[in-house]
Amino acid sequence: METFQLDTFTITLDKEGSREYAKVSYPIRYGRFSEIRSPEYVLQYNLNGEIKCIQGRTQSWPDPSEWLKRTVAND
Numbered sequence: 001m002e003t004f005q006l007d008t009f010t011i012t013l014d015k016e017g018s019r020e021y022a023k024v025s026y027p028i029r030y031g032r033f034s035e036i037r038s039p040e041y042v043l044q045y046n047l048n049g050e051i052k053c054i055q056g057r058t059q060s061w062p063d064p065s066e067w068l069k070r071t072v073a074n075d
Contacts, residue, residue: 010037027053027067 004011017029029044033052036043042055054068055061 008039011035012037026065029053 001015002013004013012035015029015033015035017031017033019030021030022028032047034045034047034049036045038057040056040058042053042057043051044053046052051070053070055064055066057064
């Protein structure tokens with residue numbers, strides 16, 4: 001896992017998620033992914049560079065615990 005800081009952005013490459021399944025009420029990330037954190041958003045990408053999930057961190061975001069997830073059908 002490599003982490004880079006650029007102004008207000010934090011870029012983490014090859015972040016490893018959980019290896020075991022757990023039934024919990026919050027989202028758990030599985031497998032490997034990359035992440036970009038800014039004051040406004042958290043963006044998580046798969047290894048192909050496609051967005052997997054987005055979380056807003058501003059007051060205009062409906063709820064801080066809500067994530068948008070891209071499905072296999074790109075919905």
